[in-house]
Amino acid sequence: MRSILEAPYITELxxxxxxxxxxxxxxxxxxxxxxxxxEADLKGYLDVTKVLRRIPVGFKEPSLKGRYFLVTxxxxxxxxxEVDPAASLGIFRxxxxxxxxxxxxxxxxxxxFTSELPAHLMSHAARLxxxxxxxxxxxxxxxxxxxxxxxxxxxxxxxxxxxWQMETECIMVFPEGINVLPWMPCGTNEIGEATADxxxxxxxxxxxxxxxxxxxxxxxxxFGLIETVEKAARIYMMTANLxxxxxxxxxxxxxxxxxxxxxxxxGYLD
Ligand code: 13P
Ligand code: ZN
Numbered sequence: 461m462r463s464i465l466e467a468p469y470i471t472e473l474x475x476x477x478x479x480x481x482x483x484x485x486x487x488x489x490x491x492x493x494x495x496x497x498x499e500a501d502l503k504g505y506l507d508v509t510k511v512l513r514r515i516p517v518g519f520k521e522p523s524l525k526g527r528y529f530l531v532t533x534x535x536x537x538x539x540x541x542e543v544d545p546a547a548s549l550g551i552f553r554x555x556x557x558x559x560x561x562x563x564x565x566x567x568x569x570x571x572x573f574t575s576e577l578p579a580h581l582m583s584h585a586a587r588l589x590x591x592x593x594x595x596x597x598x599x600x601x602x603x604x605x606x607x608x609x610x611x612x613x614x615x616x617x618x619x620x621x622x623x624w625q626m627e628t629e630c631i632m633v634f635p636e637g638i639n640v641l642p643w644m645p646c647g648t649n650e651i652g653e654a655t656a657d658x659x660x661x662x663x664x665x666x667x668x669x670x671x672x673x674x675x676x677x678x679x680x681x682x683f684g685l686i687e688t689v690e691k692a693a694r695i696y697m698m699t700a701n702l703x704x705x706x707x708x709x710x711x712x713x714x715x716x717x718x719x720x721x722x723x724x725x726x727g728y729l730d
Contacts, residue, residue: 461504461505461506461507462504462505463505464502464505464506464551464565465545465546467501467505469495469497469501469530470530470545470549472679473493473495473530473532473545473549473679474541474542474545474549475542476493476679476683477493477532477538477541477542477548478538478539478541478542479683480538480600480683481538481539483602483687483690484602484603485600485601485602485603485686485690486538486539486600486601487601488537489534489535489536489537489538490538490600490601490671491532491538491598491599491600491601491671492531492532492534492574492575492576492580492598492599493531493532493596493597493598493599493679493682494529494530494531494532494574494577494580494581494584494596494597495529495530495531495595495596495679496527496528496529496584496588496594496595496596497528497529497530497551498528499528501528502528502551502564506551506564506565508528508553508564510564511553511562511563511564512563512564512565513562513563513567514555514560514561514562514563515552515560515561515563515572515573516559516560516561517554517559517560517561517577517578517581518577518578518649519578519581519582519649519652520558520559521554521558521581521582521585522558523585523588523589524554524558524581524584524585525554525555525556525558526553526554526556527553527554527584528551528552528553528564529551529552529553529554529561529580529581529584530549530550530551531549531550531551531552531573531574531577531580532548532549532573532574533547533548533549533550533566533567533571533572533573533574534571534572534573534574534575535571536548536549536571545566546565546566546568547566547567547568547569547571548566549566549567550563550565550566550567550571550572550573551563551564551565551566552564552573554581561573561577575646575647576599576646576647576652577652578647578648578649578651578652578653579597579599579651579652579655579656579673580597580599580652581652582652582653582655582656583597583652583655583656583659583665583673583675584597584675585656586656586657586659586660587659587660587663587675589660590660591677593677594675594676594677595676595677595678596675596676596677596678596679596681596682597673597674597675597682598673598674598675598679598682598683598686599671599672599673599674600671600672600686601670601671601672602671602672602686602689602690602693603690604690604693604694604696604697605666605671605672605689605690605693606669606670606671607693607697608693608696608697609640609666609668609669610669611700612696612700614640614642614666614668615640616637616638616639616640617637617727617728619638619640619666620637620638620725620728621728621729622696623638623689623692623693623696624637624692624708624713624724624728625707625708625713626691626692626693626695626696626699627688627691627692627695628708628716629688630688630689630692631713631716631717631722631724632716632720632722633684633685633688634662634663634664634685634688634689635717635722635723635724635725636661636662636663636725637662637664637724637725637728638662638664638665638666638689639658639659639661639662639664639665639666640658640665640666640668641654641655641658641665641666641667641668642668643667643668643669643670644667646667646670651667655667655673659673659675661725662725663675663676663682663685664685664686664689672686672689674686674689710729710730713729714729717729
């Protein structure tokens with residue numbers, strides 16, 4: 461058996477957690493990531509018949525029975541994940557009754573998966589129903605996006621249009637727009653269900669006064685979506701109190717659609 465610490469999904473995840481911390485998106489233990497793995501990914505690294513612990517998940521997502529996930533641990537400081545990946549991360553399989561995680565590796569200090577597991581697993585199920593290649597769900601607390609949820613209308617069309625206007629490439633990166641949830645208590649099945657519902661129509665979901673969720677086929681895509689949104693939110697916060705002399709018009713954004721063969725979310729451009 462090879463050391464799982466050398467597996468590409470672990471090294472990539474550790475590198476991504478450190479990059480997210482460096483961006484300032486993950487103060488303290490803020491943020492969490494989950495990656496869907498195939499049994500074949502674990503071959504040569506883990507004996508998948510050896511279940512270390514059974515951890516109840518507190519909800520049922522039958523479509524994920526038997527699926528494998530690599531998930532950040534609850535309370536783990538993103539700054540420190542690179543120092544001790546085995547305590548900070550875990551790999552588990554969803555049990556046949558869909559009510560528990562069968563831990564195969566990690567959480568070595570007796571810890572557990574993120575408190576946001578409902579939002580992660582329910583979002584995986586929702587994204588897989590519209591995109592079978594979806595593998596990653598990422599959550600964090602980017603400053604400017606958070607600030608924007610205090611001062612901007614939370615209407616999804618209005619929020620999306622403002623972000624698209626802040627940087628030319630936004631509409632190419634997230635043509636489906638960004639969905640927005642009003643503030644709700646975090647870590648609950650209710651916010652998990654609400655997030656998953658929003659994930660059926662976009663890869664990005666804002667949690668007002670809290671942060672953002674992003675979903676995609678790999679860590680680069682999910683990181684890049686948040687990076688792009690956060691940059692646009694930064695431009696918005698830099699200019700919101702200034703006199704705007706020009707912006708990207710709907711005609712400009714239609715030109716982007718034509719030039720790059722993308723389709724903006726129906727009804728979001730005039
Ligand atoms: P966890 O430490 O449980 O992952 O929670 C962090 C967080 O961002 C909650 O929304
Ligand atoms: Zn959070």
